[in-house]
Amino acid sequence: MRKLFIRTLALALCLTGTAQALRAQETTAAQTAATADQRPKTINEMRQERGLTDTHNLFVPKGQWIFGGTASYSTHTNKGYQFLVIEGINSKGYTFRVSPMIAYAFRDNMALGGRFIYSRTLLKLDNAELHFGNEKTGTNIVARDFYSLKQTYSAAAIWRQYIPLGRNKRFALFNEMSLAAGGTQARFANDSPVKGTYETGYTLSLGISPGIVAFATNNMAVEVNVGVMGISYTHTKQVHNQVTVGKRNTSMMNFKVNIFSIGLGMAFYL
Numbered sequence: 001m002r003k004l005f006i007r008t009l010a011l012a013l014c015l016t017g018t019a020q021a022l023r024a025q026e027t028t029a030a031q032t033a034a035t036a037d038q039r040p041k042t043i044n045e046m047r048q049e050r051g052l053t054d055t056h057n058l059f060v061p062k063g064q065w066i067f068g069g070t071a072s073y074s075t076h077t078n079k080g081y082q083f084l085v086i087e088g089i090n091s092k093g094y095t096f097r098v099s100p101m102i103a104y105a106f107r108d109n110m111a112l113g114g115r116f117i118y119s120r121t122l123l124k125l126d127n128a129e130l131h132f133g134n135e136k137t138g139t140n141i142v143a144r145d146f147y148s149l150k151q152t153y154s155a156a157a158i159w160r161q162y163i164p165l166g167r168n169k170r171f172a173l174f175n176e177m178s179l180a181a182g183g184t185q186a187r188f189a190n191d192s193p194v195k196g197t198y199e200t201g202y203t204l205s206l207g208i209s210p211g212i213v214a215f216a217t218n219n220m221a222v223e224v225n226v227g228v229m230g231i232s233y234t235h236t237k238q239v240h241n242q243v244t245v246g247k248r249n250t251s252m253m254n255f256k257v258n259i260f261s262i263g264l265g266m267a268f269y270l
Contacts, residue, residue: 059164059172060105060269066113068223068267069100086130093123099263101158109162115178120151146190154182154203162213169215176209176225184236201236209263219269226262230254 060066074095081089096119103113125146156178163173186199211225231253238246 057164058108059162060109062105062108064105065270066103070263070265071098089128090126095121111160113158115156115158118153123148148188150186152184154180156180171214174211178207180205197238197240199238203234205232221267223267224264
C-alpha cells in the first residue's frame, strides 16, 4: 500500500512539472512573438505588405521564357503642302523601327533579358519655302534638294518586375529598367553641286519604362509601356565634304513622360 502511494505521488509530481514546463514554453513563445512585432520591419517585409514579393500573387512563374518586341513603320508624301509659315513643301520619306526582346524569369514575377533596337529614317525634300513678313520687306528662306538618311542601332540589358492587379491572372503592371549602348550613322546632302555631311556616333543610356500587360490567350499578351525617366550621353562626329571635321557631346537627364517613347507590342510567355 505504501509503494502504491509513493508511485502515485511521484506520477503526480511528474505531471505537475511537465505542465509547468509547457506553460513556460508558451510564455517564451508569446514573448518572442511580441518582441518580433515590436522590432522594426525589414525592407523585404514592407515590400511583402505591398504585395510586390508576395508569392501568392503569381503572374509570371519562375523558369518562364518571354519572347516579344515592337515594330512600327510610317511614310509621308507632301506635294505643295503648307504648314504655318512654311509653304510649297514637296517631300517624301519613311521611318522604320523594330525592337525584339527576350527575357527569362529567374524568380517569380521578375525577369532578366536583352533587347535590340534598330531604326531607319529617310527624308527627301525637293522644295520648301519659309516666309516671314510680306513679299517686299519680309524674309524668305528656300530649301531645295535636301537628302537625309539616318539609322540607329543599340543593344540593352533589361530587368523587369511584374506587379499583379490583385489575384487577376490576365492584367498586370510592370516596370522595366534598361541599360543600353549603341551607335548612329547619318548622311546629309543638299544643293547642286552636292554638298554632303557624313555623321557617326555612339550613345549610352539608362532608362525606366513602366507599362501594363494584358493576356489575350494563355501564352500571348499585349504590352504598352512609356519612358518616364532616363539618363543618356551621346557623342557625335561629323565630316563635311570630306574636309571639315566637327564633334558634339550631349548629355540629358529626363524625369518626365516621353510621348515619343510609347511602345505597343506583343509578347509570348512560354
